[in-house]
Amino acid sequence: MADLVQLKRIATQVRRDILRQTHYAASGHPGGSLGCADFFTALYFEILRKNDAHFSMEGKGEDLFFLSNGHISPVWYSVLARSGYFPLGELATFRKLNSRLQGHPATHEGLPGIRVASGSLGQGLSVAIGAALAKRLDGDDHLVYCLTGDGELQEGQIWEAALFAAHKKVDNLILTVDWNGVQIDGRNDDVISLGDLPAKWTAFGWDVLHMHGNDMQDVLRGLAAAKARTGKGKPVVVLMKTEMGYPIDFMMGTHKWHGVAPNAEQLENALSQLEETLGDYPYVEKYQPEGA
């Protein structure tokens, strides 16, 4: 079990990975990825009960995670690599031709750790519910985790899934919402307001919890609390307050960094705000897989 200091160090390195991946790809989505780095680190290095030896699509006897807001793939790729799903150096291929690290997560190229494609928003929660139902049928008492964006909650399918999960008492499921208050065109409240979000989930029959997504200690507390609420007849949702772009000074307080890569100068500035704790992955133009 990693301690708090170590988890923070990992999250800092993950943030460097996010900035470097998007910079070298000259595209991608750093904003939401940075905001969710603490959550992903906690999930993969502390919370998930997973089989570290090898990745299996079925994931029997393991907790599963589904990323519905697939555009924040850089943060997922970083924690997957750093927790051993594939070689760290492969991060250098992000968004390049012939890469397994597609712009949006995909199974098509066989990247370990990914179980379904996402990128078209609004679909991941339904997949997670299906996987949770399969676990229930198999008598597998492991949990299914899912992350969505908040803008993503504007998709009707999310609420179809929400109704279903409550009705069928899918209580082996923990949904986290990246509640950063922004999306591509601006603040949620200016695009289409989510209104009283906690009240909506409560009205839909979910058990609603809160946590601060950019405070590692609170993420650990929040996820542990969520875990403790599973198995009680209700699906669980954690509304996670984050800041898009956290903690890079010039990336916070705006939606502008949703889908823009930092240029060389911006990268340098951003990296200067994050200690290289575990060592950067080597960036090379032409990555050679190990043993190839």
Place this chain on the structure above:
Amino acid sequence: MLDQLVVNGKKATRDGFGDGLLEVGRQYPQAVALCADLVGSLKMDAFIKEFPDRFFQAGISEANMMSMAAGLAIGGKIPYTGTFANFSTGRVYDQIRQCIAYSEKNVKVCASHAGVTLGEDGATHQILEDIGMMKMLPGFTVINPCDYAQTKAATIAIAEHQGPVYLRFGRPSWPVFTENMPFEIGKALLLQKGTDVSIFATGHLVWKAVEAARELAAHGISVELVNIHTIKPLDEEAILDSVQKTRCVVTAEEHQIAGGLGESIAQLLARRMPLPMEFVGVHDQFGESGTPEALLEKYGMGASHIVEAVHRVLARK
């Protein structure tokens, strides 16, 4: 004719949509626009600035947007919906089918980022099946312009056209070369007269076909190059006139071979004038992340692939 083709820099076709939409707003007070959280990508800012009351931000709710557009059309408005091509079609196919196509509503479904040339976002976003889906809907007009100028002209022309339209365009910066050419819905555009082979191309691949035709000319092969911007209704007479003369055909499109422009032309020829034909497009595959040019090459849609297809079809003549 191609040697006289004037290329006026590069611009994205989606910029043509944005500029055309502003014109539409000025000419047609009943025109309204909707978008699903992609205002900047669709270049709709100028319209929104000038006509804030006639713009509806739908949020990330494409299904809702499409059916609302049908309602606006019932009220006599001319709704233009804007989002990526994937979310304009596959995502909302039943909403379009029932509320717009079957109900005969005057909605303009405007779709950016079509095909592999959207690049790094990858296959989840690179729709290659949309022409097929949309041309199958009874009563739909399907237009895939080839450059900035043609997209702008088409955006304006569809306002005058009564009935549902699918307007497909893309993300990358692309050569602009039709500025001084006419645009009429349903009318093929002859870019070069020729005698050996007819190339029918649509969308971004029209430029690739221009490059191919130039290379073929250098090898003494005379290409008749025709831009088919309107895939439905197809300009059957123009196609037959051309093929009558050249006796063989290559089609080029940034789309699956199944369901695309080539398939429509093959059906026409099978009925009226069966002749050797080759198809440039995607062969039953999904795309992936990469740069637009690298992807066109990898998936068989570069100029060299059109040249090869011409050699193959000439050998079968």
